[in-house]
Amino acid sequence: MRLTQLYAPTLRETPAEAEIISHQLMLRAGLIRKAAGGIYSYLPLAWRVLRKIEAIIREEMDKKGGQELLMPIMQPAELWLETGRWSVYGDEMFRLKDRHNRDFCLGPTHEEMITTLVKADVRSYRQLPLRLYQIQNKYRDEIRPRFGLMRGREFIMKDLYSFDRDEDGLEISYQQMYDAYTKIFTRCGLKFRAVEADAGAIGGSGTHEFMVVAESGEAAIVYCHSCEYAANVEKAELNAITAQEEQLLPLTIEDTPAVKRIRAVAEFLGVSPDRTIKALAYQTDKGPVLALVRGDHEVNEIKLQNQAGCLTLALADEKAIGEAFASLPGFIGPIGLAEDITVIADLTVMQMVNAVCGANQPDRHWVNVNPGRDFGAAVTAADIRLIQEDDPCPRCGAALRVTRGIEVGQVFKLYNKYSTVLKATYLDENGKDKPMQMGCYGIGVSRTMAAAIEQNHDEQGIIWPVAIAPYAAVVVPISSKDQEQMALAEKIYTELNLQNIETVLDDRNERPGVKFKDADLIGYPLKITVGPKTIADRLVEVKVRRTGQVHHYPLDGYLNNIAALLSNL
Amino acid sequence: MRLTQLYAPTLRETPAEAEIISHQLMLRAGLIRKAAGGIYSYLPLAWRVLRKIEAIIREEMDKKGGQELLMPIMQPAELWLETGRWSVYGDEMFRLKDRHNRDFCLGPTHEEMITTLVKADVRSYRQLPLRLYQIQNKYRDEIRPRFGLMRGREFIMKDLYSFDRDEDGLEISYQQMYDAYTKIFTRCGLKFRAVEADAGAIGGSGTHEFMVVAESGEAAIVYCHSCEYAANVEKAELNAITAQEEQLLPLTIEDTPAVKRIRAVAEFLGVSPDRTIKALAYQTDKGPVLALVRGDHEVNEIKLQNQAGCLTLALADEKAIGEAFASLPGFIGPIGLAEDITVIADLTVMQMVNAVCGANQPDRHWVNVNPGRDFGAAVTAADIRLIQEDDPCPRCGAALRVTRGIEVGQVFKLYNKYSTVLKATYLDENGKDKPMQMGCYGIGVSRTMAAAIEQNHDEQGIIWPVAIAPYAAVVVPISSKDQEQMALAEKIYTELNLQNIETVLDDRNERPGVKFKDADLIGYPLKITVGPKTIADRLVEVKVRRTGQVHHYPLDGYLNNIAALLSNL
The missing domain is CATH 3.30.930.10 (Bira Bifunctional Protein; Domain 2)
Structure with a gap:
């Protein structure tokens, strides 16, 4: 294919609509x-x-x-009504009616x-x-x-x-x-x-x-x-992290005036965040759920949802915390909650010793909380936390990336x-x-x-892996008006295609800079430049898009070089 | 592909839903x-x-x-509103709305x-x-x-x-x-x-x-x-058929009591139908149109519509003929019509001599009508008739098929x-x-x-042209339980596929009759049968689906025979 004919309209500017x-x-x-x-x-x-x-x-x-x-793409509603997914899919499904008013969707699956x-x-x-x-x-x-x-x-x-x-x-x-x-x-x-x-x-x-x-x-x-x-x-998956052995101290309550966030509480009480219990209140279709993770951990809501067996799950707002949990944002905790509230504690929380948690009272936290002792009778212990960098691998224990x-x-x-x-x-x-x-x-x-x-690009443009590149190579004569250059470019272009190396010829009457920019933008794995120097030296100049490496092959036998080069990319 | 694995569920009965x-x-x-x-x-x-x-x-x-x-298949309505085809397409277009209530269609083109x-x-x-x-x-x-x-x-x-x-x-x-x-x-x-x-x-x-x-x-x-x-x-296209030369006779009116249809009028008046003028009344978006063709001809409504420049066109019913044309079904004709009625006469009608046509009066027809003389001043003469077998070719005059x-x-x-x-x-x-x-x-x-x-079938089933056949050949061992037959069938099946002759192997444990019936129904161009006789004779038996011809090729070298056979089908 010649680029004078190829329908590949390149743009100089990046359209504003494109974020990634x-x-x-x-x-x-x-x-x-x-x-x-x-x-x-x-x-x-x-x-x-x-x-x-x-x-x-x-x-x-x-x-x-x-x-x-x-x-078919168009699927009759009956199929989906049978499995119940006609309603499950909600607004995500494109629906339409035919002229006889029968319901169809455009298949999402x-x-x-x-x-x-x-x-x-x-x-x-x-x-x-x-x-x-x-x-x-x-x-x-x-x-x-x-x-x-x-x-x-x-x-x-x-x-x-x-x-x-x-x-x-x-x-x-x-x-x-x-x-x-x-x-x-x-x-x-x-x-x-x-x-x-x-x-x-x-x-x-x-x-x-x-x-x-x-x-x-x-x-x-x-x-x-x-x-x-x-x-x-x-x-x-995450296993429980066991705390160091330590004597259980008696439960006490401390004033923590207007101190709500984990980091602030830890600082105020002079402990590190991994000694605090983070309590998150959720509203679900199965009622209120309180999730507990260690202060420096995050809740994995997918795990939590699977554990709670609910279909919908959302963080409770201030009002809901007051009503459904009878507590206060920032001071919520597992001790002394109403019995109809499901409490799910992460496995690691159940291993904590002398921890801190909200007291369900304004401006107060419990200190020296020990889960097995102070709450936990009605608590479900489960893996509900979000994995983090350096967490131990559940298979071999090495630090995860x-x-x-x-x-x-x-x-x-x-x-x-x-x-x-x-x-x-x-x-x-x-x-x-x-x-x-x-x-x-x-x-x-x-x-x-x-x-x-996303994985293969640089500032100049795309860098196609060879197997899925639209073409393997582009041949660029420095000047399309130069007959000698064009003749050699045509020859290389033809010979490569005959070898089933899919190649385009940039025969456009454009400045070399424009042609090179487009070649880099489109991202052909190889760019073959034909200019006065390479003609004089009887060489073929090949630049590898990914590495920037430039190779010069003798005009006699360059086809094998290029085939070998491509097969190693 | 082995037929035990191929998903091609054949049916014995013809489903009632299928008309053709x-x-x-x-x-x-x-x-x-x-x-x-x-x-x-x-x-x-x-x-x-x-x-x-x-x-x-x-x-x-x-x-x-x-x-x-x-x-895309999904096209935004805006595109179609611009050309006006959003409304032109009417009910034939599948339309839908997205979750933001924007209109789309499924592309008909x-x-x-x-x-x-x-x-x-x-x-x-x-x-x-x-x-x-x-x-x-x-x-x-x-x-x-x-x-x-x-x-x-x-x-x-x-x-x-x-x-x-x-x-x-x-x-x-x-x-x-x-x-x-x-x-x-x-x-x-x-x-x-x-x-x-x-x-x-x-x-x-x-x-x-x-x-x-x-x-x-x-x-x-x-x-x-x-x-x-x-x-x-x-x-x-049709050129005018010129009538034989004949003296123009004076226009007269005849009683034709309750005689309405062309054939009946011709018989009643003792003339052949090609001496009568058939008048058909249409209602269009451009007003009433009267179309005239020779009694033994038919109106080509596409041509008529193009000629009248209208978008819609339908035969007028009895009431409309009375009102819009001020005439009567069966007795309608071009003479004495209201001036706002468009009259389009086929080219051949304009060449007729001493013809018969309706008189726009109950139970009466005009006789010896001569278009140029008796009507035609306000008439458009155009090619509006439907071509028929044996009509002369507009290029060379030979009889058309x-x-x-x-x-x-x-x-x-x-x-x-x-x-x-x-x-x-x-x-x-x-x-x-x-x-x-x-x-x-x-x-x-x-x-x-x-x-x-539709073009390539017989009572047994499909007869695929080789170029578009799903597979070129099927290998059928008479008995899938016979190890010798299966071994040879496997060998032929493998060798043909290696030669890029796409072949299936009927390895199903079915009676030979069932396998042959399916082979004919699916319509593989070649059927290769492996049985005791061909094994004994060291022959490959190939039946051509289209002709029914059976060839026997020596087991040594049959591949070339089959390749040659296929290339001549």
Whole structure:
């Protein structure tokens, strides 16, 4: 492709609408254009990247027995009413009516659709396992679509659904998909981590997220540098930290006038924050919940929610603390609370000795609180705290690292959640009706493209990993008006393409600076410059976008050099 | 792929919902399943066919300088309000609101979107021409979705849009797309005709439809067997048929009591129907219109509508004929009508001599009507009749043939229709602002698959053209329990796939009859049977699905035979 013809309109200015780097660079490099909030057109360069990611996904899915199909985007409401998700999805689901006033939605996911499809045609254990997938647009009406392709309302997903005879089969499907995902993101040239994630209501050890490591990631993840453990902080398990042995002192109450925040209380009483108990009051659909963590720790609300078994959870405001908890903000604590309040204490809190906590009275705190002794009879002890940098790894005890990641894939064991509700059963060897065991496995295809840019860029622009670059190389004649340069540039351009090294030729009548800027912005892995010097020396000058390294190869035989260079990038 | 694993659930019974053969066979062969009226899931076999059609389309589009991109399905209403098509589309457009109550539609087409996209980034003549295309779902809320994929509400389209500097450029783009379409449908192995079609309000010689010839086609097409002329009957031009020379007789009026229909009038008055004038009363948004054709001819309402310049057109009912035309059904005619009634006479009518027509009086007809003499002063003479079998070709005069076709593609010159309204202009060499000249070019991808089946099937099932067959061959061991047969079948299956001849192995534990029936139903071009006899003779038995011919090739070297056989199918 010649750049005089390629539809890749680059922009000099960074559009104001773009907050994060991938969004800015995709607009500037002529990859995407906005059609509406969270809805984008993918221009030819982006489309090439997406098709490469898709091709890698297809190969790896097929290797694991995946069969591609395509289900509708428009889905009848009946399917969703059957599982109850028509109402669960709320405003996040795009809904519409047809001319006969029948309700439809634009599929945010396809569990209902595929389960209904499979149950109609699969009757015998002989037809299982089955792994079906598709790649297509998904729809979610986000409250605040933003960050370009990172949080869109219309986005491209690969979703595979596995149907197995039993949980052992599901384990195999799950592991195969896990392995395939590892292959896919590796082949895409991305640094990523598969982390344990929260399985929500389904529970169990049933889900991993695949996170592309990037500072701009919306998710915090922890990983152990000495063993394989990695997890979303939402999920990361924590054991109790045991305090040093110490004599239990008698409980006393202290005046702490207008001293409310943990740090202030600790300072006022002359103790370190890890000797205080932080109490947080929540209102939930299951009633008021008081959560206790050590003063220097944070509550993990996902863990708390799972522990409390509630669907909604929000910090109580001042009024609610007064009414539901009969206490005061800043002075709330577990001692002497009404009995109908659920108290959940972090495992570490239960190990504390001679601690400080709020007294449920104005301007007062208890001192020398010892959980087992002074409260705790009606308290649930559970892992509810948020993991932090340097917390011990739950597997090997080494200090954990925290980083940020962009979730690009998730594998999930659904077990019989949908097959039971939708009656997707099969007859086993003994003629007995059994629900299929399901799994679902998603990859955000358009988000993977954005994540690749978040991870691979510099101030000049994108730095594509070779496997997903729209083109591997650009040939830039210093002057398009110079016939000798153009002739050599054309020759190199043609020869590289004949070697299946996808190359563009910058034949535009532009200043060299403009061409170089665009090349760096778009981020071709290699830039081949043709100028008077290289012509005189019969050399081909190749600059590696990622390292900035410049190579000079003899014009005779440069093709092998470039092929070798690319295969090592 | 082994059939024990392939997700292609075949059905023994023809589902009652399916009226036409492609729909029946796609359901029975496990290609599609219905999700809602006009909305289908494409199962793995269908998806393979679609991907092959798409691959052919992509190659031919790219050869003609097409660049692939992907625009959103969800389109903001503003785009459509600008061109006025938000209201024009009426109930056929699926509409929805997002959570902020903003209006969107599901794209039935993308002229608005692409024009808006291109105008933002294209400023100079140097950036033109531009040919951009995509392949994706389109949406039309048909009143009566039916015929499976033939008239769906969610369907797959390829749409390319061309942007040129001027009409000469548009001509080139148009011709290139015409040529590409010819290549595409040829490569798909389909019998088709490119026919002149009606360009509606835009007019000009600006559109061709690509019709797959099939009896079940919704469109009637005419073609000349002695020259290249072919057209949709809606569009097919007709010259006037001149009557034999004859002396003009004086106009007289005759009683024709209760004789209303053309054939009855002709019989009653002892003339042949081609001596009568058929008058049809229409109500339109531009007022009442009387259309005249020869008694043995039919009105072409598309031509009439274009001629009358109206948007709506419907036959007037009895009451309207009485009121708007001040006449009576069965006795209406052009003589003595109110002056505000538009009368459009077919060219042939104007050549008639001593004809019969209604007298606008009860039970009476005029006889010896001579258009030039007796009416015609205020009459528009135009080609408004429907072409018929044996009508003379407008190019060469030979008798035309009528056949039926399924529209699978259309190329269309839009000129500056959208670029003017949406202000998509560019600066020409002289710095002058000019509207881009546009064309649009569509292929119904999913419909092409259905049309291929309508054209290629027999009582046993589908007969895929090789180029778009889901697999080229199936290997069927007579008995899957016979180890020797299975071993040979596996060997052939493996060797064919290694030769890139996509082959499935029917390893199911089924009776041979069931396997053969499924093979014919799914319609693999070749069926390779492995049984005791072929093993003993060291032969490979290959049956060609289309011809029923059976070939026996020596086990040593059969691969070349099969490759040669396939390349000649």
